[in-house]
Amino acid sequence: MELNQQERVSYSPLMKSFTFNAYLVAGYTPISRASQLDFYINRPGGMKGYILHMTLRGEGRIKAGNRYIASRINDLFLFPPGVAHHYGRAENSDHWDHLWIYFHPRPYWLDWLRWDRQEDNIGITSLNDPALSAHIQDSFWEVIQQNASNDLLSEALAMNALERLIISSFKLQPVSNHQNLDPRISTLCHYITEHIVEDLTIEHLAEQVFLSPSRLAHLFKDEMHQTIFSWREKQRVNRARNLLQSTHLTIGQVSQAVGYEDPLYFSRIFKHHIGVSPRQYKKRYEQMISI
Known part of the structure; x- marks a missing residue:
């Protein structure tokens, strides 16, 4: 799903405000050094829903417990409800552009939200295949665009796109997705x-x-x-x-x-x-x- 930078920015906090009193909120946050969005998010109590991140450019710095983890290009991070959020642009990087989706899952999604690698309950998955990365990124943009649309059934379409994204991410978990692995x-x-x-x-x-x-x-x-x-x-x-x-x-x-x-x-x-x-x-x- 090819979008130019101007189209991408239209889904960012630079162009619109977001409220999280909803079941699904999604956007794109482009952060550059000393820019308007260059500050750390700090939510010590986390949020009521899940939030899923994907880094597109540069590097983010995410606190997990008492240490920090780098969020690099094509890294996915999954924050469950109640898990602290403390993240922002890494000091050694001039940028941290990332996609994000905040959501309340449908009940039958919960089994798909268990990721193999976790750091203080934060799920982490790195995408190493370019075709797979492009597929996951397209799924993010589909959710973001449908979520921003006022068309009839756009909310349902956004949730369906999110469901496919969650399943695709779960299929990348060799232990959780393949219970027979020794x-x-x-x-x-x-x-x-x-x-x-x-x-x-x-x-x-x-x-x-x-x-x-x-x-x-x-x-x-x-x-x-x-x-x-x-x-x-x-x-x-x-x-x-x-x-x-x-x-x-x-x-x-x-x-x-x-x-x-x-x-x-x-x-x-x-x-x-x-x-x-x-x-x-x-x-x-x-x-x-x-x-």
Whole structure:
């Protein structure tokens, strides 16, 4: 759903005010350094409904408990009712443009609002596939546009679009959406992503889930349809893509940040998965957002 910046801004707090005394409210918030919208939202008691965020440009800073988490391009954040809201533009970023939807779910949606990764009850999902990211973004815009429309049945259409968005997001949760996944494998996946920079051995990983190395290797392949280290390599590349989009780190710094000491080796791995070098990827992305 292609919208130019002027069309996008028409759905932002710059052009209209929002009231949350409704079952569905949605909009687009473009934040630039020192701009009118450059301030932190602080709702210590949260809200009565859920709120779903998607970052389009730059980086946000979201407080979860006693620490802050970065919200980078194509990151989704889900705040349940009563969970504190404290977020704004990250100081190291000139922008934080994001889409958001505030809603009261239909009762049968509740099972779909359980996300695998949570930080102090805030759900977090990163979108690493460009086609999927575009699909999710289109769903956001459909909700936002229908919510702003005065046409007959626009409210029902907005809720239907939101339902599809919630289902699409839930399908991205490998544990919640696939209850048959062995809990030892989901634990291991979380452990690997938390230690993505470390050069973990199969023996060390096996100790984390109390299995022999050979048993772990077979179980992981059966559950995930790939080897442990193939899966880890994809997670490293996905994290590298996010860093190339959202930071000013050099290729060498990105390489080290995702666990590769040799930038040349990292570049070969990256190109194998993405089709272009890290430098070309960053250049193409910068050209895209400057249009």
